[in-house]
Amino acid sequence: MTAASDRHVERWIARARRGDAAAFGRLYDLYVDRVYAYARSRVRSVQDAEDLTEIAFMKAWEAIGSYDDRGLPFTAWLFRIARNAVIDRHRKSEREPEAVDLAAAATIPDVVAVEEEVLGLLDGETIREALRELTEEQASVITMRFIWDMSLKDVAESLGKSEGAVKAMQHRAVRSLAALLGRKSDEDER
């Protein structure tokens, strides 16, 4: 990710809003990895993830003229666009990502034992497979929190939820992920 001060980012946003494509290019450089990482966590193929990233930035350019920096923070605004692109893709392909059985996840005891070594044994794709089994909202929440480094408040605004609801989703996500990864680790051992 390109190192850029908040001041620079604000200027790029302002210039892009006025139609400056070069400034938008800088925003692309800054955010493309985050958008791609999110897309990659939601679709299986690299090509699909790249397509979604491209669509998200195309849409962002179309919409940035009306972006209001007094409303959503830019990252929350951009994530919303990326998320909508992913949702649209799943809707069109009628291939909703399989969500983890919440009822089953709820039976996981509070004390979830996922040994550090277990995580170390799982490769990136296996972990992404587990992420794809989370509900769309859970995956969005933890992506925004832990890849996009967004605050709870910004995540809540991006999703149109309360901070409490975001915390609850985050909490369910960690339990579901622990269960899924534990299961995948067991499968690998067999």
Place this chain on the structure above:
Amino acid sequence: MKMNGSSENNELTSAEERFLADVMARAAEKMPAGSRRAIRQRVLANAGGEPFRVQRLVFARAATALTVTVTLLGGVSAAAAASLPGDMLYGLKQRAEEVTVAVLPEGALERSFMFELAERRGDEADRLVARGASADEIERAIVRFQAAVSRAYAAQDLAPSLGDVTAAQVRFMERIRTMAASVQAGYDAVLQAQPSGSTGSGAGSGTSGAPGSGSGSTSTPTPGSGGSGSPSGPSPSDDPEPGNGSTQNQNGSPGSGYAPESAPGSTDTSGGPSGSKRP
């Protein structure tokens, strides 16, 4: 690592936070560099206009500023490159410039090209004067010149802090000042040669007839005519070179002050190299 149970209020424990951070770090994958570049070019070509030019302009990414100029000249034909505002081919020239700006990666190459565009606009204004264009035509060219200068300065955002100006920047600013002075002189001559009030622009309300004399009495956008701060460009006070001279705003001499993007009359509606059209 043992992840102890979460607290009652759905707050993640520190162990859970670490777990999620670790999981997401392992899951995060960077886009392959080739795809990253290709998508950038497609997105920005879409933003800048004609995608069909992108393939040729990809070559320019790794080239020097000189190569960019050559690419442009070759891309739009010498006739278009030499065209002036009002000529049929001028639109083509502008489009080529816009696409180039859109696909250039940030950095020295982009900044150099911004300089090049500013000089090109100044040269056009000069040539319009030489061609005997009307004051209105020259004024519009000056607006474009001013916008291009503002934009070139704004593109220096990523340059080292002001005060640590590069030799190239200093050379550019000196050339702009010289060019602006030439345009100003030509413009003054045109105004004096025309009957009073014929331009309809309000220019020449000062005693010398010079536009943008710094008194705020006119809105004619002479490059370097001073103005208020810009939200995206350096303000006159932090501009290390243009406008630092003692001539600033004494007689409206072009180049005697920094003309920010937001200065009256400096809008891009004149078709200056504003980057691209709004979709």
